[in-house]
Each structure stands twice: as structure tokens, then as C-alpha cells.
Amino acid sequence: MTIQSAAILGRGALGVMYGSFLSPQLPSEQTYFLAEPHRVERYRQERITVNGTPANLCFKSPKELNKAPDLLIVALKAPVLRQALRLVKDAVDQNTIVVSVMNGISSEDIIAEELGLKKIVHCVAQRMDALFQNNTLTYRTFGELVIGLSPQNRSQIEALQDTVEFFRRTQMPHLVDSNIIHRMWCKWMLNVGVNQTLSVYNGCFEMIHKPGEARDVMIGAMREVLKLSELEGTGLTEMDFKEYLKIIDELNPKGMPSMRQDRLAKRPTEVESFAGTVIDKAASFGLNVPFNEKLYRQVRQFEAEYLK
Ligand SMILES: NC(=O)C1=CN([C@@H]2O[C@H](COP(=O)(O)OP(=O)(O)OC[C@H]3O[C@@H](n4cnc5c(N)ncnc54)[C@H](OP(=O)(O)O)[C@@H]3O)[C@@H](O)[C@H]2O)C=CC1
Numbered sequence: 001m002t003i004q005s006a007a008i009l010g011r012g013a014l015g016v017m018y019g020s021f022l023s024p025q026l027p028s029e030q031t032y033f034l035a036e037p038h039r040v041e042r043y044r045q046e047r048i049t050v051n052g053t054p055a056n057l058c059f060k061s062p063k064e065l066n067k068a069p070d071l072l073i074v075a076l077k078a079p080v081l082r083q084a085l086r087l088v089k090d091a092v093d094q095n096t097i098v099v100s101v102m103n104g105i106s107s108e109d110i111i112a113e114e115l116g117l118k119k120i121v122h123c124v125a126q127r128m129d130a131l132f133q134n135n136t137l138t139y140r141t142f143g144e145l146v147i148g149l150s151p152q153n154r155s156q157i158e159a160l161q162d163t164v165e166f167f168r169r170t171q172m173p174h175l176v177d178s179n180i181i182h183r184m185w186c187k188w189m190l191n192v193g194v195n196q197t198l199s200v201y202n203g204c205f206e207m208i209h210k211p212g213e214a215r216d217v218m219i220g221a222m223r224e225v226l227k228l229s230e231l232e233g234t235g236l237t238e239m240d241f242k243e244y245l246k247i248i249d250e251l252n253p254k255g256m257p258s259m260r261q262d263r264l265a266k267r268p269t270e271v272e273s274f275a276g277t278v279i280d281k282a283a284s285f286g287l288n289v290p291f292n293e294k295l296y297r298q299v300r301q302f303e304a305e306y307l308k
């Protein structure tokens with residue numbers, strides 16, 4: 001199948017970054033944001049800029065589609081994922097290929113469960129520094145999408161090939177990884193460290209670039225994921241740790257992770273996908289994860305101050 005239409009779920013930092021990138025590459029209205037009618041109505045009133053330039057984006061509700069999208073890009077935050085999927089379930093069909101750019105290691109399973117779709121290509125969105133505030137998207141680095149098939153999805157080779165062909169045609173920066181679960185754990189290790197630490201310490205990337213308490217906490221939390229990986233057999237090594245620390249050190253010093261953007265916007269965070277999951281998995285192995293336990297409590301505490 002040649003992918004000719006792309007729907008995006010989630011009009012935030014990554015959704016707008018990919019939506020504004022793909023819109024000029026596909027025929028008019030074949031790149032669109034999919035959402036329930038009240039959101040679409042609001043989105044049509046709002047003006048969005050991308051690195052200072054007004055973006056020309058298209059929005060559609062499920063009832064406005066005459067055909068299911070060939071590709072669905074999921075760019076939501078974890079706390080709203082299930083609810084948002086349920087609202088657009090009828091808009092997709094068994095031919096729709098799904099790529100989730102979400103952080104964490106479980107969005108693909110939740111999507112498969114909620115939408116009942118089989119063509120799921122696992123994905124890791126990395127190296128970008130997208131910041132979305134007041135309908136203004138800025139980024140210095142676009143990053144790349146790493147895609148692959150999980151062991152359970154190996155039979156979906158055609159979906160992977162179609163996605164690669166689409167990414168080549170649209171010049172989307174991408175890589176194919178034959179061990180995508182390992183890659184997801186690498187990115188998860190990064191997010192468990194950097195996202196949680198900078199939301200708790202309320203800082204930009206420059207804060208964890210320099211030696212000090214925040215960097216030590218970030219490294220402590222990442223090392224707990226490394227230990228967990230040994231126990232789960234997902235293959236993280238000291239070399240992966242060093243490679244992902246280097247990625248962190250190259251992030252725009254003035255940028256900030258999505259989880260700190262949540263704190264500033266007073267939104268529920270993805271802490272359950274990070275420390276929450278680390279703590280649950282660690283308990284099943286009898287592993288102590290003090291850095292993640294403390295970060296979990298601290299995130300829950302600041303969330304409690306604005307989520308009543
Ligand atoms: N930001 C980054 O640099 C990176 C983020 N990620 C990951 O990508 C994912 C998305 O992150 P990000 O783009 O930052 O998230 P944002 O919070 O910026 O965007 C998510 C969007 O989802 C929309 N939304 C909320 N509820 C619903 C709903 N029920 N239906 C449809 N849309 C809804 C919100 O729009 P509204 O409420 O206005 O309608 C919001 O703007 C996360 O998992 C994140 O961890 C990964 C790599 C980098």
C-alpha cells in the first residue's frame with residue numbers, strides 16, 4: 001500500500017512538528033489532525049506558528065472523513081491516550097498503519113488494545129527539542145524517528161516497508177532498528193532521567209548539562225533503568241548509557257523536556273509511564289529504585305498542587 005494520507009492525533013509539540021513537516025509533502029488536506037468535533041472547532045479558530053512562521057494545518061473530526069487514514073501518527077500524552085483513542089476509534093480501519101511517537105514503553109500495546117489494529121510499527125522519537133507554548137512551536141533540532149517491528153509484530157513487515165517508503169518520499173528523517181524494543185528502552189532510560197529531573201528541579205537542559213545535584217539525580221534514575229534492563233533482558237549496556245547521556249548533553253541548553261512543559265501548563269504528567277513503571281517492574285524483581293521512588297513522590301506532590 002502507498003501511504004497517501006496521514007492523520008495525527010495530538011496537536012501539541014510533536015504533533016505540530018510532524019504535521020507542519022508533512023503538510024506540504026502530501027496533497028491538500030491529506031495531512032490532518034484528527035480529533036473530536038469540539039476540539040476541531042477550537043483548533044480552527046487558533047493560529048499556530050512554527051519557528052516564527054504561521055502554519056497552515058488541517059483539522060478533521062471522524063464524521064468529516066470519507067476514508068480511513070492510511071497512516072495514524074499518535075502524538076498524545078500518556079494520561080489522555082485511552083480516552084482520546086476511544087473518541088476516534090471509528091475513524092480508522094484494519095488498513096491503517098499506526099506509528100506512535102510517544103515516550104515510554106507501552107503506548108503501542110495500549111493503542112493495539114483500544115483500536116484493535118494490527119499494523120503497528122513501533123517507533124522512538126529522539127534527539128528533538130520541541131517546545132510548544134501558547135500555540136507557538138519552536139525547535140532547534142528536528143530529530144529522527146527510529147522504527148521497527150516488535151517480536152510480536154514481525155509479521156507486519158509490509159506495514160514497516162510502507163512506512164519506510166512513506167518516510168523516504170516525504171524526507172522524514174528516520175532509521176530502521178532491528179531491535180526496536182532495545183531502542184525503546186534506551187529512550188525510556190533517557191526520559192526517566194531527564195524528563196523527571198527537570199520537571200522536579202524546574203529547569204532547562206542546561207541545568208543537567210553541568211555537574212551538580214540535578215545531574216546526579218538524573219544519572220541515578222537512568223542507572224536504575226539500566227539495572228532493570230539486565231533483569232528483564234532488554235539488552236541495555238553501559239555503552240547505551242553513554243550514548244544516551246551524550247544525546248542529553250547535545251540537547252539545546254535553553255530547551256526543556258515535555259514533562260516540564262506539562263508542569264508549567266499545569267497538565268497531568270507522564271510520571272506513571274516513567275517512575276511509576278520503573279517502580280512496578282522493580283518490585284517484581286525485588287530491586288531497590290530509590291531515585292525513581294523519590295522522583296515519583298516529588299512529581300505527584302507538584303501535580304497535587306495544581307490538579308485538584
Ligand atoms: N515534546 C518533545 O520534545 C517530545 C515529546 N515526546 C513524547 O511525545 C508525546 C507527545 O508529547 P508532546 O507533543 O510534547 O505533547 P503535548 O502535550 O504538547 O501535546 C499533546 C496534545 O494532545 C492534545 N489532546 C489532549 N487530549 C486530547 C484528546 N482527548 N483528543 C485529542 N487530542 C488531545 C492536547 O491538545 P489540546 O488539549 O490543546 O486539545 C495536546 O496539545 C509524549 O508521549 C511525549 O513524552 C517525545 C519526544 C520529544
Ligand SMILES: CC(C)(CO)C(=O)C(=O)O
Nearest residue numbers: 126127128129194257258
Ligand atoms: C528529552 C526529549 C526532548 C528528547 O527528545 C524528550 O523526549 C521529551 O521532552 O519528552
